[in-house]
Amino acid sequence: RFLKWHDTKTFQGYEPVDLQFKGKDVITTKWWKQMRRRGKDPKMWTQWYMRFMEDNYLFCLYPNLPMKHGFAASWNEQGEHDQGKMANKRSTPLQADWSPHCDLAPPQPVRLDFDGSKMPGPAAITKNRLPTFPPTPAPTPPPFTAAAPTDKHSADNSTVGGGVASSGRCDLVGVNFIFDGIIYHHQKVDKGGKMGGIAKMWYNILPFIIDVVNKAGGQVTNCQVRRFEFEGAHNVMCPDLSHVAHMPGDKKVFWSSYYRGTSDACFIHMVYDQIPERTGMGHGRHSQYWPRIDNLKHAAGFLSLSRATTDDMCELHKMCDRKYVATSDNRVSAVFWPRPKDAVDAFQKAQGITKPYFLAVGQRFGYKNYGILWEGIGRLRQEIRDKYMIVLVGNPPASNENSHNMQVLSLQGVDEEHLALLYSGAAAFVYPSKMEGFGMPPVEAAACGTNLILGPFHRDRMPQVFEDLAVYVTTADEMKRAMSDIFEGKRIDSKELIERASRWGSDPKHAWNEVAKDYLEYMIHGPFRKGPSGGKLCGGIAQSPLDCRFVTTDTGLKLAPATYPFVT
Numbered sequence: 001r002f003l004k005w006h007d008t009k010t011f012q013g014y015e016p017v018d019l020q021f022k023g024k025d026v027i028t029t030k031w032w033k034q035m036r037r038r039g040k041d042p043k044m045w046t047q048w049y050m051r052f053m054e055d056n057y058l059f060c061l062y063p064n065l066p067m068k069h070g071f072a073a074s075w076n077e078q079g080e081h082d083q084g085k086m087a088n089k090r091s092t093p094l095q096a097d098w099s100p101h102c103d104l105a106p107p108q109p110v111r112l113d114f115d116g117s118k119m120p121g122p123a124a125i126t127k128n129r130l131p132t133f134p135p136t137p138a139p140t141p142p143p144f145t146a147a148a149p150t151d152k153h154s155a156d157n158s159t160v161g162g163g164v165a166s167s168g169r170c171d172l173v174g175v176n177f178i179f180d181g182i183i184y185h186h187q188k189v190d191k192g193g194k195m196g197g198i199a200k201m202w203y204n205i206l207p208f209i210i211d212v213v214n215k216a217g218g219q220v221t222n223c224q225v226r227r228f229e230f231e232g233a234h235n236v237m238c239p240d241l242s243h244v245a246h247m248p249g250d251k252k253v254f255w256s257s258y259y260r261g262t263s264d265a266c267f268i269h270m271v272y273d274q275i276p277e278r279t280g281m282g283h284g285r286h287s288q289y290w291p292r293i294d295n296l297k298h299a300a301g302f303l304s305l306s307r308a309t310t311d312d313m314c315e316l317h318k319m320c321d322r323k324y325v326a327t328s329d330n331r332v333s334a335v336f337w338p339r340p341k342d343a344v345d346a347f348q349k350a351q352g353i354t355k356p357y358f359l360a361v362g363q364r365f366g367y368k369n370y371g372i373l374w375e376g377i378g379r380l381r382q383e384i385r386d387k388y389m390i391v392l393v394g395n396p397p398a399s400n401e402n403s404h405n406m407q408v409l410s411l412q413g414v415d416e417e418h419l420a421l422l423y424s425g426a427a428a429f430v431y432p433s434k435m436e437g438f439g440m441p442p443v444e445a446a447a448c449g450t451n452l453i454l455g456p457f458h459r460d461r462m463p464q465v466f467e468d469l470a471v472y473v474t475t476a477d478e479m480k481r482a483m484s485d486i487f488e489g490k491r492i493d494s495k496e497l498i499e500r501a502s503r504w505g506s507d508p509k510h511a512w513n514e515v516a517k518d519y520l521e522y523m524i525h526g527p528f529r530k531g532p533s534g535g536k537l538c539g540g541i542a543q544s545p546l547d548c549r550f551v552t553t554d555t556g557l558k559l560a561p562a563t564y565p566f567v568t
Contacts, residue, residue, distance in 0.1 A: 002052050016051040055417055069095040167546035168562025172218030175541055176249030178265060179206060180256035185225035202257050206230050208516035208557050212550060221247060251541050253523045259292035261299060267534025268523055269299035273437030274312035279367050300528040300535030303519050305330045306438040308461040324529055326522035328515040330438040331505035335416045336447040339424040347421040353391060353409060359426035361393040361441045369432040369455050376479025378404040384487045388427065423448035428486045432473055433457045447501035449494030453482045469500055508554045517550045517557055524548045
């Protein structure tokens with residue numbers, strides 16, 4: 001788990017230079033920064049592991065056993081403090097067998113803080129309370145293969161792409177799939193920076209596309225405005241899209257992370273939502289959203305992140321021919337799963353969460369409909385307001401958000417690991433939104449087993465996601481009843497919520513790799529609109545409609561095995 005965490009952090013460009021005690025850098029942080037100033041590459045696994053332990057509320061155990069034995073050891077490597085004398089030797093003798101010395105280890109080992117001061121120990125941890133951490137799926141897809149199916153899942157998925165069989169072949173030599181990473185500029189994401197929802201989406205999808213395209217002989221170009229590289233892609237700087245015409249490729253397919261378009265490649269338009277049109281929120285010709293609306297008429301085809309978005313394309317823009325739209329629902333990150341009670345309790349204590357709480361996450365714009373939360377709080381019985389608190393991940397309450405003396409805690413800069421702890425500990429997650437593209441936070445919360453209080457969007461536009469596994473509210477009175485029901489112990493079984501969320505990502509075969517499959521197959525096969533300027537260079541990528549069909553695996557994508565008989 002540590003190595004997967006480390007791989008993700010390093011891919012994001014993060015360096016563990018923020019370890020401090022009482023507002024001051026610890027000594028290893030000082031060493032790291034000194035090496036960086038000298039132009040050296042710090043290779044300090046200790047610093048990485050300390051960061052990991054801090055993030056997960058864990059402690060290292062260093063037993064003092066006779067003869068310098070230890071319960072764990074490592075192989076020494078040549079480095080700053082050793083020029084090779086100790087290389088390939090074990091750091092300490094292992095205590096391989098139980099001995100009377102082991103019984104002398106205290107049940108409550110001494111815990112020392114960064115400054116050497118003794119820390120109070122927790123309550124004794126019994127065997128059945130030890131936290132368990134299921135493995136997080138690795139972001140790297142598996143080896144490319146077209147072998148015959150060997151298990152039921154492979155066989156069941158050998159008819160893919162909407163029932164089309166597979167030839168077991170894929171030749172993408174000379175094909176350049178050009179991804180416009182403009183979103184990492186708009187969201188000011190540099191290496192190590194905080195990603196918004198769209199940036200996270202492509203951060204999860206693109207590695208799977210890159211992997212299978214590379215193995216089929218093709219190329220993925222990451223067209224950067226702000227430097228943010230994807231491993232395995234051809235990373236180039238593209239301050240404007242005039243560069244697309246000069247990029248290599250007998251066939252070029254272009255799609256943008258945020259609404260740009262070009263006629264110098266087969267242009268596929270990614271559509272996230274129609275919230276500006278639905279709400280009147282700055283959707284005029286001079287708004288940042290206008291290129292999305294304008295490019296609808298120029299695109300050869302479309303990618304959509306939900307059925308609701310695809311429905312809106314038809315209702316609002318008359319783009320009703322769904323064969324030109326690859327619709328694939330958003331997915332939840334593998335980081336969201338029910339966290340152990342010990343870790344949840346420790347996090348809550350560290351954040352000052354002193355009561356059971358209702359949780360709200362993200363921006364609270366008008367269409368998010370949080371007004372009924374605050375009004376509903378005002379209608380609760382005093383004993384409920386006294387027993388619970390509100391935890392907001394985002395801005396503190398605005399002047400028009402009256403908590404009616406119910407305790408409110410606002411947290412900013414919460415990463416996904418800690419957000420999973422917040423979901424896992426919440427009495428209920430409140431998300432009364434009227435309008436979304438897909439609306440991921442409720443699925444994240446459900447993946448952690450958290451009860452849901454949702455709004456009109458999930459009830460009316462995406463009812464298939466939760467059906468009767470959520471409480472739906474549209475008024476302050478309904479909000480009051482939903483919160484009162486939580487107080488009275490009326491709850492949905494967390495196992496049912498976790499199982500439902502598995503359909504949107506916590507099951508690794510239905511995660512972001514499935515979205516990558518749906519989008520990539522459409523970009524290869526179409527069909528495409530030929531009339532618009534963005535459709536003139538489309539088609540002719542695959543020799544057969546049976547080529548380049550993919551199936552999901554537990555860790556990524558692979559070429560679908562050949563199915564016989566099939567017609568070429």
